[in-house]
Amino acid sequence: MSKLLDNIRDHAQGIELKGIKKSYGSNVVIPELDVAIEAGEFVVILGPSGCGKSTTMNMIAGLEEVDRGSICIGQREVQDLEPKERGCAMVFQNYALYPHMTVADNIGYSLKIRGMNKTERMAKVAEVAKVVSLQDYLERLPSELSGGQRQRVAIGRAIVREPSVLLFDEPLSNLDAKLRHEMRIELSQLHERIGATSVFVTHDQVEAMTLADRIMILNKGHLEQFDTPKNVYDKPATVFVANFIGSPAMNLINNIERDTPLWQHCHLGLLDSASGNEIIAGIRPEHIEIVTEGGMSVAVKYIEDLGAYKVITAVLDCGQELMVSTPLGLDEAHPETLRIAFPAEKLHYFDRQSGLRL
Structure with a gap:
């Protein structure tokens, strides 16, 4: 040196x-x-x-x-x-x-x-x-x-x-x-x-x-x-x-009603919090799994084919949009619906009022 x-x-x-x-x-x-x-x-x-x-x-x-x-x-x-x-x-x-x-x-x-x-x-x-x-x-x-x-x-x-x-x-x-x-x-x-x-x-x-x-x-x-x-x-x-960090950004899901299917799919029962509407659940687009059985059905709004992977804009039953990123692609050019699942270990939880991680 x-x-x-x-x-x-x-x-x-x-x-x-x-x-x-x-x-x-x-x-x-x-x-x-x-x-x-x-x-x-x-x-x-x-x-x-x-x-x-x-x-x-x-x-x-x-x-x-x-x-x-x-x-x-x-x-x-x-x-x-x-x-x-x-x-x-x-x-x-x-x-x-x-x-x-x-x-x-x-x-x-x-x-x-x-x-x-x-x-x-x-x-x-x-x-x-x-x-x-x-x-x-x-x-x-x-x-x-x-x-x-x-x-x-x-x-x-x-x-x-x-x-x-x-x-x-x-x-x-x-x-x-x-x-x-x-x-x-x-x-x-x-x-x-x-x-x-x-x-x-x-x-x-x-x-x-x-x-x-x-x-x-x-x-x-x-x-x-x-x-x-x-x-x-x-x-x-x-x-x-x-x-702010991530492209596409993390999905943030608000106003999750207790004991609804979305509550269960977000694994909110694992938390001690009193109410889902006090919690924001987060999951990164690449961590959402596309499944053939189980999970929940979402409507497909738009698909961006970026070559190495696709970014899918999907819509939950409650009307909230989700970004799903998959390197595996899809068999169909533009399916109308998908079944997705949120792995519990990939979810993030934040206090809705303070914005801090739980």
Whole structure:
């Protein structure tokens, strides 16, 4: 491992947000946020537009002031420090490269501003270029690069500073689907190699699920769940997470009357709750079984044939729609009805009033 990578790994610092609050006038963006990120961890902040994810990152970076609370990077409180004093480096959505500078000059610009001599600076640039696979492009201008290559320049410019924290603000959103896939793999491999504490903002759940050690899911500034991708998917903490993670999203069934067939099919007798209408039952589309006997009959409204699998929109007797995903396909092109079953071990239950997992 190179000296540069050793230094970045050694410099990695944890981040702790304590009672963070942020408003713009009367608009409360972050009501209160408490979270701790471990040194060397790759954390993705995920949520819909306007949930406060970019604001949270900008407060860590020092680009937004904190109204109340504290931010610690390592053992230092940094909420009152200038961005350049926090030990963070940021990779932006629009790359923010200097168009008249070569790749080498873009990567090494911060070192030049810092006063590092040219020999030492270019040696470090060359080392970074190998890390981000740009050693053959150092004399090119940004206009001569692909979108993925420009993004690697931006990443190289960030890591050349040997930051204690790397911040990524939706860095893949300008790339096409194939390049996003390739860059996800590259970012994951890069993190394995450099070991920097990384915070990555996105609204794309595929990026979150494939990149993160843990995912921080925000909803209107509230922390819904902070957990591993597997736990976020298998054990969503709230109705919001259950509905937000997964494509198609989890089916959520409301107003289940006691001792009805639907009550029995949702296995609500296994719970101690007094009433089914106080419970939301959830099941993922791929966990619904299509059966030939037993189960319950549903009307088929629409079928999307996606090649490897089909997504079926079905309708329960109560009128509620369900999404059923099956890799096995159907014998008929468009059957009018199906028989389905809910395996008890695949069901999730949530309190209807609080939205919390039971």
